[in-house]
Each structure stands twice: as structure tokens, then as C-alpha cells.
Amino acid sequence: MKTIDEITSKDFWAHNLTLKLAIIGVMILLLLIPLNMVEDIIIEREESNAQVDKEMLESWGNQQNISGPILQIPVKYTYEDNDGKIQHLKKWIHIMPEELSVISNIIPETRKRGIFKSTVYTAKINMSGFFKPQLDNYEQESEVLYNEAILSLGITDNRGIKGKINFSVNKTPLQIEPGLICQDLMKNGINAKLNQIDTINNKKIGYDLNFSISGTTSLQFLPVGKQTTTDITSTWNDPKFSGSFLPITRTINDKGFSAHYEITNLNRTFPQQWTGSKYNIFNSSFGVDLYVPNNHYQKSLRSAKYGILFIILTTLIFLFIELYKKKQIHYLQYLLVSLALVLFFSILTALSEHIGFNWAYIVASVAIITLITSYSKLLLNDKQVVYWIGGLITSLYTFLFVLLQLNDYAFLAGNIGLFIILAIIMKVSSKIKLK
Known part of the structure; x- marks a missing residue:
């Protein structure tokens, strides 16, 4: 039986490598x-940001x-009920513009607000076109109350209206009133009463509307025109075109974007005019979201995974270096290096809140790479090996950074990268001969 002095370095690794791998495996699981905990902190910070964002x-x-805009005209129906009494019923005709x-x-x-940021917008909007109501059937069946006709414009949040709204019909300015008189189709917005008129049946009513409105994240429109064009x-x-319709043409570059839409009444789910609230016009909305593809919290969370x-x-x-250089590395030293790697993700999140993700990644990775390579120099006292360690860890951080910049191809690139890494590990491990 061999004594301790008779056991060679090679014999030592043959007898103890399995045990060491098992202990290191347990240590990795504990990490x-x-x-x-770092991932939970990132999620908590993101939720705090979302709450501040909501308040702002x-x-x-x-x-x-x-x-x-939608032209709305009330009609009064007169009928006799079952008791022989004369009753009156008032309904609104909803007329969409021809153009x-x-x-x-x-x-x-x-x-x-503090370290948190939110993206908002102010939109300058011009709307123009004309109506041409066809009310012959209504005039035969009921009394059309032309003197109560209104133009309505639905706006999700009236608080976003900035300054004066210029609304004119046939070049005559209208008096704008807050709220909607008829809420069959929309709940919030503004309205304007038309001037005293006898009839607008089969007449062309031109309109022009200019205003500014503030909002967040998304701006949507409805294709209410028989022919709707939108620019x-x-x-x-970083626009995200959303809703029921996509632009016919669009341009996106570093200076911004432009999008052009052309939609007809045949593309939507409601007709040119009707009474009551039988149609949901919002099913046909379209527009753009000011999309933030990957904020720094999302990237930090992805990196932590x-x-x-x-x-x-x-x-x-470090294990392969032990095998080739026959230099012992203690379990505690493995643990310290691993904790430095964990600390990287916490430093990355903290810095990204102040200097942005890319710069935070560079600073945090340089700090951790410097820390690990300096520690390796103290442990191994071999400059060549330390250079190898620094180069390999730098390659890992570079690979992760590139992976985080990819959106559509991140999964594919990650799998290709892992395949290459596994192939390298297999190649290196094949040179280890233990008996």
C-alpha cells in the first residue's frame, strides 16, 4: 500500500478530482x-421605477x-305606445367623414424624478377633410334636429390638451366645449356645436382641426374617414407600429421615423353612418408606440440570468489550470472568485441607474476582471497563466455584452456561442489523462 509520500501529483488528482468536482458543484448550487437575491433586487428596482413612472x-x-372628428345629429322619433299615449324617442346619428x-x-x-426616467411626448396634430351626410331616410321616418348638430372629437385623456384648439367648418371657427354631449361611441373628448342651420343633408361640410396634445408611450388614431390618410x-x-393597420410606407433611421397610412371604409368594422351604439369603433385603431426595446433593468436582469x-x-x-500546472487552489479561493462574479451583476444594476447600461457594463466588467486577474496573480504567481485567465474572462464578458445588444437573434447567437464554448471545453478536457 502506497504511503502519502509515494503518491504522485498525478495519482493525487486521480483520487481526489471527483471529490473536488462534487464539492465545487455543491458550492455553485449554493451560489x-x-x-x-440580485435578480430580486433588479425586479424590485424596476417595479419602483414603474411606480414612479406611473405617477409622473x-x-x-x-x-x-x-x-x-364625427358629425352627430339627433333625430326625434314620435310613436304611440300600447296605452295610446304619444311618446318621443331621441337617438343620435353618427356620421363619419368622407375624407x-x-x-x-x-x-x-x-x-x-431622482434617478428614474420616463418617456413622454407632445404631438402636433392637423386634421382636415369633409362630410357629406345622406339623411333622406331619416327625414322620412323622423324629425332630424339639425339645429342641435355637433362635431365630436374623442380624446382618451383631456388633461393632455395643450393650448388652444382651432376647429373650423367651411372656414368658420367653432366654439369648443369640453366633454361629449353624445357618449354612444366615446366617453371623453371635446365637442363643437355647428352654427344655426336648417339642413345639411347632401351638403359638403369641410372641416379643419389643429391642436397639440401630450401623452405617454402610445398615440393612436381611428380610420373614421371613408378615405383616411395619415402621416x-x-x-x-425606436417606433413600434401597433393596432389594426400597419403603415404602407415607413422610414426609420437615427434621425427618427416617418410612416404613411392609407385606409378605406372597406378595411374597418363599422359603416359610414348609423344610430345608437351598435359598433365598437376602437377595434380599428392604429398608430405608434414609442417603444423602448431594452431598458437597463431588463438588460441587467437578462445578464443576471x-x-x-x-x-x-x-x-x-481555474480547475483546468490546477490540472495542468499542478497548483492547488483552495475551495475558499474558488468561492471568493465566484462571489466576485455575482457582485458584478449588482454593481452593473446600480451603475446603470446613473450612467446608462453600456457604460455601466464596461465599468463593472473592467472592475471585476481586474479584481479576478489580480487575485489570480497572487494565487498562481505565473504571469502567463494570469494573462490567459484575464483574456478568457474578458472574452466571456464581451460575449455576454454582444448577446445583450441582440434582440431578434439573441437566442440563436447564445446557442451558437454555448456550442463553441462546449466544444472548446471538450477539446481541452480530452488532453487530461488520469489513471
Whole structure:
């Protein structure tokens, strides 16, 4: 039987490698606890940001959906009930414009409260076109109350209205009133009574509407015109076109975006005119969201999910160095290196709240790489090996940074990267001969 002095370095690893791998494996599993704590902190910070964001946006104006303008005229039906009494029933005719042209320029703005930021906008909107009511059937069946005709414009949140609204019909300015007289179709907005008129049946009624409105995240319109054309421009370069219709043409670059829509009454789910509230016009809304593809909290959380992979790969680097250089690394030293890797994700989140994600990633990764390589120099006292450790860990952080910048191809790139890493590990491990 061999004594301790007779056991060679190679024999030592043959007898103890399995035990060491088992202990390191348990240590890595235990490190999931601080990793999960870091993820919880990131989620908590993101929720705090969302709460502050909500409070800020409530005072600025919510997501806006501009619906209209719609011409609404009441009709009075007279009938005799079962008891022989004369009754009157009042209904509203909802008339959509023959043409609707919308030109909108969205001006984004970043608002701050402490370290938290929110994206809001002010939109300058011009609407023009004309109505041509066809009311022959209503005139035969009921009394059309032309002198009570109104033009209604639906606005999700009236608090967002900025300054004066210029609303004119046939070049005659109208007096704007808050709220909606008829709420069959919309609940919030503004209205304007037409001038005293005898009839507008089969007459062309031109309109022009100019106003500014503030909102958050999204601006939507409704294709109420028989022919609706809409042009939206902005300096925001991350638009998300949403709703029932997509733009026919669009341009997106570093200077912003522009989008052009053309929609007819055949594309939507409601007719040109009707009475009552039988149709939901909001099913046909369209527009744009000021999309933030990956905020720093989302990126920090995504990076933290790769934490266990970083710990495993870094541990393998040190383990292979032990096998080749025959230099003992204590379990405590493995633990300290792994904790430094966990600390990276916490530092990254804290810095990203102040200097942005990209700069935070650079600063945090440089700090942790410097810490680990300096510690490796003290442990191994071998410059060549330390350079290898620094280079490999730098490659890991670079790979993760590139992965976080990808959106559509992140999953594919991650799998390709992991395949290459596994192939390298297999190649290196094949050179380890233990008997």
C-alpha cells in the first residue's frame, strides 16, 4: 500500500478530482441563492421605477387615442305606445367623414424624478377633410334636429390638451366645449356645436382641426374617414407600429421615423353612418408606440440570468489550470472568485441607474476582471497563466455584452456561442489523462 509520500501529483488528482468536482458543484448550487437575491433586487428596482413612472405620467397625460372628428345629429322619433299615449324617442346619428387627412408630428421628451426616467411626448396634430351626410331616410321616418348638430372629437385623456384648439367648418371657427354631449361611441373628448342651420343633408361640410396634445408611450388614431390618410413623423428612432393597420410606407433611421397610412371604409368594422351604439369603433385603431426595446433593468436582469453560466465557466478555467500546472487552489479561493462574479451583476444594476447600461457594463466588467486577474496573480504567481485567465474572462464578458445588444437573434447567437464554448471545453478536457 502506497504511503502519502509515494503518491504522485498525478495519482493525487486521480483520487481526489471527483471529490473536488462534487464539492465545487455543491458550492455553485449554493451560489444560486445570492444570484437570485440580485435578480430580486433588479425586479424590485424596476417595479419602483414603474411606480414612479406611473405617477409622473398620470400628471402628464396617458396613452392617447384620437377618434374623429364625427358629425352627430339627433333625430326625434314620435310613436304611440300600447296605452295610446304619444311618446318621443331621441337617438343620435353618427356620421363619419368622407375624407380624413391626419398629419402628426410627435415630439418625445425624457422626464426625470431622482434617478428614474420616463418617456413622454407632445404631438402636433392637423386634421382636415369633409362630410357629406345622406339623411333622406331619416327625414322620412323622423324629425332630424339639425339645429342641435355637433362635431365630436374623442380624446382618451383631456388633461393632455395643450393650448388652444382651432376647429373650423367651411372656414368658420367653432366654439369648443369640453366633454361629449353624445357618449354612444366615446366617453371623453371635446365637442363643437355647428352654427344655426336648417339642413345639411347632401351638403359638403369641410372641416379643419389643429391642436397639440401630450401623452405617454402610445398615440393612436381611428380610420373614421371613408378615405383616411395619415402621416406620422417623429425624432424617436425606436417606433413600434401597433393596432389594426400597419403603415404602407415607413422610414426609420437615427434621425427618427416617418410612416404613411392609407385606409378605406372597406378595411374597418363599422359603416359610414348609423344610430345608437351598435359598433365598437376602437377595434380599428392604429398608430405608434414609442417603444423602448431594452431598458437597463431588463438588460441587467437578462445578464443576471447568465450568472450561473459565468460561475461554471470561470470555475472550469481555474480547475483546468490546477490540472495542468499542478497548483492547488483552495475551495475558499474558488468561492471568493465566484462571489466576485455575482457582485458584478449588482454593481452593473446600480451603475446603470446613473450612467446608462453600456457604460455601466464596461465599468463593472473592467472592475471585476481586474479584481479576478489580480487575485489570480497572487494565487498562481505565473504571469502567463494570469494573462490567459484575464483574456478568457474578458472574452466571456464581451460575449455576454454582444448577446445583450441582440434582440431578434439573441437566442440563436447564445446557442451558437454555448456550442463553441462546449466544444472548446471538450477539446481541452480530452488532453487530461488520469489513471
